[in-house]
Amino acid sequence: MTNIMLGGLPVVLHAGAPVLSEEPIGGESSVRLSGGALVSMTHWERMSGSISGNGWMPPGLDGLDYSQPLELRSTKVKSVSGTGLSYTLTSTPRPDVAPWGMALVGELWIDAACSVTDGVATLTAVPGASGYRVCWMPIYSVKAKRPSESQDNGTGSHSWSITWEET
Numbered sequence: 001m002t003n004i005m006l007g008g009l010p011v012v013l014h015a016g017a018p019v020l021s022e023e024p025i026g027g028e029s030s031v032r033l034s035g036g037a038l039v040s041m042t043h044w045e046r047m048s049g050s051i052s053g054n055g056w057m058p059p060g061l062d063g064l065d066y067s068q069p070l071e072l073r074s075t076k077v078k079s080v081s082g083t084g085l086s087y088t089l090t091s092t093p094r095p096d097v098a099p100w101g102m103a104l105v106g107e108l109w110i111d112a113a114c115s116v117t118d119g120v121a122t123l124t125a126v127p128g129a130s131g132y133r134v135c136w137m138p139i140y141s142v143k144a145k146r147p148s149e150s151q152d153n154g155t156g157s158h159s160w161s162i163t164w165e166e167t
Contacts, residue, residue, distance in 0.1 A: 016059075052162070
């Protein structure tokens with residue numbers, strides 16, 4: 001099983017099955033041109049999110065230096081799809097989990113060979129495929145806040161939550 005890792009430390013399953021969220025943040029705004037057409041302007045975009053869990057032990061991340069950027073190896077699967085065989089990945093894949101490809105044949109998704117070079121994934125054609133998808137788990141450089149934690153002595157469980165923003 002692939003673990004979420006923050007600052008080089010794995011979040012083990014005994015700390016609770018992680019719940020991950022991600023959302024884009026950025027300098028995007030919509031403006032109207034003189035003729036009334038709506039145009040989006042994006043100056044920058046990054047990701048932010050949270051990771052939480054409820055388990056038998058705390059996540060063990062108290063020793064990290066939260067004043068510095070940390071490496072976050074996420075298990076939140078990202079994907080791009082279409083009918084072609086080449087796709088630009090929208091984030092950097094984890095170095096320890098290779099991106100994987102799938103092909104839609106009839107109503108079933110089956111494995112398709114996938115290779116990645118310089119952020120571009122290339123799939124091998126599958127006979128009868130009507131669509132393709134590339135999936136990966138991303139890695140980010142993030143500023144994270146020290147986890148909020150609680151402990152229930154009645155059940156012996158620990159709850160925790162971490163928020164982060166991509167640097």
